[in-house]
Amino acid sequence: MISTSPDVLIVGAGAAGLAAAIALADAGVADIVVIDRDDAPGGLPRFCHHPGFGWEYAHYPRTGPGFARYMLNAADRPNIRILCKTTMISINAGPSVQIVGPETSYTELLPKAVILATGIRESNRGNLCVPGIRPERGIFTTGMLQQLVARRDGQLDQFRNLTVIGTEHVAFSALLTARHGGATVRHMIGCEHRIFSFPIMRLLAGVLAARIHLDTELLEIDGSSERVEALVVRQGGTTRRIACDGIVFSAGWTPETAAFVGSAVEVDPATGGIAIDQAMRSSLPGVFAAGNVLRPVESSGWAACEGRRAGQLAAKYLAGELSGVRGALHLRPGKGLKYVVPQYWDGPFVSPAGVEPLRPSARVAGDTKGALTLLSDSGREKLGKFQRLLQTRRINFSLAKQTLNSDAVIDVS
Amino acid sequence: MQFDIAIIGAGVVGTAIARDLSRFDLRVILLEARADFGDESSKGNSALMTAGFDTPRGTLERQLVTRGFIRYQTEAPAMGLPIRRVGALTLAWSDEQRAIVEHEVAGARADGFSSVTLLDGADVLRRWPHFSPGIQCAMWAPEECIADPFSTPYAYVLDAVANGVVYRPSFAVKRADRLTNGWRLEEAKGQAVTSRLVVNSGGLRADKVEGLAGYSDFVVRPRRGQYLVLDKAARSLHDVIALPTPTPTTRGILIAPTIFGNVIVGPTAEEVSDPDDRRTTPEGLAKLREAMHRMAPALEQFPVNTVFSGMRPATDRSEYQIIPRLSERWVTVAGIRSTGFSGALGIAEHVASLLVPLFVDARRKTTTNAIVVPDLAETSQRPWQDNARIEADPRYGEIICHCERVTRGEIENAMASRIPPRTLKALKRRTRAMFGRCQGFYCGARIDAIFNSGRNSEHT
Ligand SMILES: Cc1cc2nc3c(=O)[nH]c(=O)nc-3n(C[C@H](O)[C@H](O)[C@H](O)COP(=O)(O)OP(=O)(O)OC[C@H]3O[C@@H](n4cnc5c(N)ncnc54)[C@H](O)[C@@H]3O)c2cc1C
Numbered sequence: 001m002i003s004t005s006p007d008v009l010i011v012g013a014g015a016a017g018l019a020a021a022i023a024l025a026d027a028g029v030a031d032i033v034v035i036d037r038d039d040a041p042g043g044l045p046r047f048c049h050h051p052g053f054g055w056e057y058a059h060y061p062r063t064g065p066g067f068a069r070y071m072l073n074a075a076d077r078p079n080i081r082i083l084c085k086t087t088m089i090s091i092n093a094g095p096s097v098q099i100v101g102p103e104t105s106y107t108e109l110l111p112k113a114v115i116l117a118t119g120i121r122e123s124n125r126g127n128l129c130v131p132g133i134r135p136e137r138g139i140f141t142t143g144m145l146q147q148l149v150a151r152r153d154g155q156l157d158q159f160r161n162l163t164v165i166g167t168e169h170v171a172f173s174a175l176l177t178a179r180h181g182g183a184t185v186r187h188m189i190g191c192e193h194r195i196f197s198f199p200i201m202r203l204l205a206g207v208l209a210a211r212i213h214l215d216t217e218l219l220e221i222d223g224s225s226e227r228v229e230a231l232v233v234r235q236g237g238t239t240r241r242i243a244c245d246g247i248v249f250s251a252g253w254t255p256e257t258a259a260f261v262g263s264a265v266e267v268d269p270a271t272g273g274i275a276i277d278q279a280m281r282s283s284l285p286g287v288f289a290a291g292n293v294l295r296p297v298e299s300s301g302w303a304a305c306e307g308r309r310a311g312q313l314a315a316k317y318l319a320g321e322l323s324g325v326r327g328a329l330h331l332r333p334g335k336g337l338k339y340v341v342p343q344y345w346d347g348p349f350v351s352p353a354g355v356e357p358l359r360p361s362a363r364v365a366g367d368t369k370g371a372l373t374l375l376s377d378s379g380r381e382k383l384g385k386f387q388r389l390l391q392t393r394r395i396n397f398s399l400a401k402q403t404l405n406s407d408a409v410i411d412v413s
Numbered sequence: 414m415q416f417d418i419a420i421i422g423a424g425v426v427g428t429a430i431a432r433d434l435s436r437f438d439l440r441v442i443l444l445e446a447r448a449d450f451g452d453e454s455s456k457g458n459s460a461l462m463t464a465g466f467d468t469p470r471g472t473l474e475r476q477l478v479t480r481g482f483i484r485y486q487t488e489a490p491a492m493g494l495p496i497r498r499v500g501a502l503t504l505a506w507s508d509e510q511r512a513i514v515e516h517e518v519a520g521a522r523a524d525g526f527s528s529v530t531l532l533d534g535a536d537v538l539r540r541w542p543h544f545s546p547g548i549q550c551a552m553w554a555p556e557e558c559i560a561d562p563f564s565t566p567y568a569y570v571l572d573a574v575a576n577g578v579v580y581r582p583s584f585a586v587k588r589a590d591r592l593t594n595g596w597r598l599e600e601a602k603g604q605a606v607t608s609r610l611v612v613n614s615g616g617l618r619a620d621k622v623e624g625l626a627g628y629s630d631f632v633v634r635p636r637r638g639q640y641l642v643l644d645k646a647a648r649s650l651h652d653v654i655a656l657p658t659p660t661p662t663t664r665g666i667l668i669a670p671t672i673f674g675n676v677i678v679g680p681t682a683e684e685v686s687d688p689d690d691r692r693t694t695p696e697g698l699a700k701l702r703e704a705m706h707r708m709a710p711a712l713e714q715f716p717v718n719t720v721f722s723g724m725r726p727a728t729d730r731s732e733y734q735i736i737p738r739l740s741e742r743w744v745t746v747a748g749i750r751s752t753g754f755s756g757a758l759g760i761a762e763h764v765a766s767l768l769v770p771l772f773v774d775a776r777r778k779t780t781t782n783a784i785v786v787p788d789l790a791e792t793s794q795r796p797w798q799d800n801a802r803i804e805a806d807p808r809y810g811e812i813i814c815h816c817e818r819v820t821r822g823e824i825e826n827a828m829a830s831r832i833p834p835r836t837l838k839a840l841k842r843r844t845r846a847m848f849g850r851c852q853g854f855y856c857g858a859r860i861d862a863i864f865n866s867g868r869n870s871e872h873t
């Protein structure tokens with residue numbers, strides 16, 4: 001059995017949660033419990049059988065499962081206990097966390113600190129309200145497709161003509177996954193005028209014989225109650241059908257905050273994720289957060305770095321060197337930005353030595369040219385140089401030289 | 414085997430009839446075209462269990478819905494089915510609507526629905542502050558309920574089978590031949606059933622089934638209804654059935670909680686020519702959003718989990734098409750367009766009262782076998798909350814569908830049922846798995862695996 005009052009409870013054994021556990025163990029924290037509701041630890045990378053995982057964290061190229069294994073090896077420590085099939089149901093001040101699992105039943109845990117690292121999911125047909133039919137089979141998200149392939153070792157070969165919706169990195173992940181599972185993607189559809197992943201991905205699509213349709217809007221799914229038969233799309237004013245036998249919705253990211261709805265953990269409507277300050281503290285004292293539960297998607301390596309920082313800061317908190325209360329100054333996105341992370345700022349806080357550096361970031365609402373600026377009571381300040389800002393690219397900035405004494409707006413000008 | 418009664422169609426109506434007939438010494442067979450029961454009209458509705466005050470006065474429909482509602486209140490809980498009495502509001506914003514609502518209240522009270530009252534705008538606002546401002550008054554029907562649309566026909570068919578009815582899914586009647594002593598019903602591959610009497614409860618296809626026997630008293634006019642399903646958080650704001658003031662042509666788009674803890678907005682009403690055209694349309698979805706915006710704009714902040722449509726088995730007549738051709742041994746129970754979920758037990762009792770006397774030696778059985786189905790209501794105790802149950806069987810502590818919190822124990826139980834789900838969608842309807850906001854992103858592959866292994870073990 002696990003103790004009901006561990007030093008730290010980490011929720012989510014993905015990239016961020018495991019990195020946090022490793023950092024806590026490195027700092028000498030004695031009793032670290034990680035819970036994960038899935039049947040095995042490792043998070044989403046576990047199902048992504050292609051390269052491109054963990055670079056920012058471990059500076060070594062790995063596949064998804066390779067990175068998950070690497071993290072699990074590193075977390076194989078006597079002071080880290082990982083408990084799977086165990087779900088966080090809710091969280092309250094204390095912190096007090098309600099969990100349920102086959103081993104624990106429904107139990108309340110009273111850890112000294114909590115790190116929330118519950119990750120992110122994609123939007124689906126229903127969330128996006130796509131008109132048309134909804135057949136028994138043939139409507140997927142990339143994540144679901146990846147699990148189907150990883151858990152069954154293939155068996156998607158009945159799908160000879162899939163269409164992927166979206167052109168972000170993950171859309172190309174879907175392309176590879178389908179191929180891995182014996183299925184074929186013939187079309188990719190993006191509503192913008194360019195692909196949202198690296199331009200070179202066009203080549204990959206070309207090699208795999210998938211046609212990319214840009215400036216194309218999905219109008220309707222057609223077929224029977226059993227299967228998908230075609231998509232109706234609009235491209236430049238004309239409506240046409242694309243015959244296909246399945247559809248994969250990619251991206252449309254939604255941080256997995258379901259267990260915090262109605263709790264005192266603040267969720268930022270701009271990111272859909274947990275609102276934190278630069279010390280990774282959420283609105284509940286003693287509760288930290290890291291990884292893709294913070295905002296629409298970053299890479300697994302980035303999520304792991306955030307997890308490491310959260311772990312290191314939580315260790316400082318346990319040692320009495322850091323307050324558990326989130327900073328009070330609000331950093332708001334201006335009109336030109338979709339969001340800013342962190343959303344809160346602790347004026348006097350200085351990141352302790354040996355702690356993973358903070359990487360504040362923002363995203364623009366649409367592709368533009370400009371410079372990031374900070375508007376506070378002490379006036380307007382430039383945070384970076386004038387440049388092209390793409391909505392698909394994270395904009396990193398630093399507030400290391402600023403001393404903030406008031407709420408501030410970060411924007412593009 | 415020679416049957417006394419063959420029921421064609423295992424919707425909520427056909428299953429309820431089978432259950433009532435199972436109480437008598439009769440050989441009854443329930444034939445269903447699809448792989449699972451309840452897979453047509455009965456799967457996509459608002460699941461309001463209505464007392465019947467807004468059914469047309471003086472009709473058989475009114476009588477049977479009222480009776481069905483009363484029976485459901487006692488018989489459903491005995492089978493484990495949940496009921497939530499949330500009440501219904503019919504809201505008036507304009508003077509014209511006020512006049513209609515006042516008239517409806519007076520009418521309902523005169524008809525004996527004595528709990529129906531008129532609330533003034535301030536009362537409504539005090540209790541339900543999230544509606545659009547300017548409400549003049551509302552009809553309050555406190556007894557209106559919501560219930561489980563999927564487990565209800567499941568309970569009926571399980572109960573019928575436990576009491577001797579033979580249930581044959583994947584048996585689509587394609588031919589009906591008159592015999593001297595009843596009917597011979599044949600499906601596409603040539604398998605046949607003979608029966609002394611036939612009940613046609615074929616829902617959306619009841620007119621086709623009538624045609625097989627040479628009858629053509631009505632034509633089915635499928636009427637589609639689209640819905641938005643809002644995320645669970647919406648119920649904290651909206652936990653009442655809210656209807657707009659009816660117009661002469663439609664009852665309008667309602668906003669109501671579901672027994673599974675979501676909020677639905679719908680249905681639209683569109684005549685379509687193909688009973689299988691269960692698509693959602695941009696125009697339909699826009700109407701739903703517009704209705705939500707007009708009635709309760711505060712609900713617009715909540716995410717939509719999914720969109721779907723249902724299909725009403727309406728006909729070219731407004732009345733229920735219950736046609737007892739007793740001498741020809743063919744009884745039609747069709748055109749149960751928009752109240753069949755509430756009326757099913759009333760309809761079944763009525764039909765049984767017509768049929769049973771024809772079989773002179775059919776006695777009422779002295780004992781019946783009881784069945785219980787899982788209670789899937791969000792407000793009931795769920796298995797994951799039940800430590801005694803988890804300690805006895807840890808599978809109830811392993812949540813597989815995270816959005817709806819459905820455990821491995823529940824999914825495996827559904828697969829092991831006497832009437833197991835034959836499609837993934839049927840498994841969803843039996844358990845709620847994959848009904849939630851992620852629509853299978855997290856659990857789809859695991860549910861699929863349990864479904865496949867359950868199906869395999871059924872075949873071996
Ligand atoms: C389809 C897809 C493809 C991707 N491809 C790439 C790629 O090619 N390269 C790359 O670098 N990144 C990729 N990513 C992004 C990245 O892999 C993940 O988002 C990343 O793993 C983030 O780490 P995390 O720890 O924040 O979340 P995750 O790795 O998702 O871990 C979160 C964990 O929390 C658990 N959890 C959630 N809620 C609860 C709860 N209430 N109780 C208990 N446990 C809970 C989950 O089971 C999960 O294991 C992809 C993501 C997806 C969805």
Ligand SMILES: Cc1cc2nc3c(=O)[nH]c(=O)nc-3n(C[C@H](O)[C@H](O)[C@H](O)COP(=O)(O)OP(=O)(O)OC[C@H]3O[C@@H](n4cnc5c(N)ncnc54)[C@H](O)[C@@H]3O)c2cc1C
Nearest residue numbers: 422424426446454455458461586616638724752753754755
């Ligand atoms: C949008 C909408 C909202 C509604 N809201 C409510 C509500 O809130 N409250 C309420 O009380 N009612 C409501 N209803 C009405 C209710 O859903 C219907 O009245 C009810 O489902 C009708 O059931 P049925 O058994 O007659 O038809 P069905 O459920 O369609 O059953 C007929 C069955 O017959 C089978 N069948 C057909 N042909 C053959 C054949 N040849 N051989 C074998 N089998 C055959 C079909 O496969 C089907 O399973 C609503 C309906 C809709 C569509």
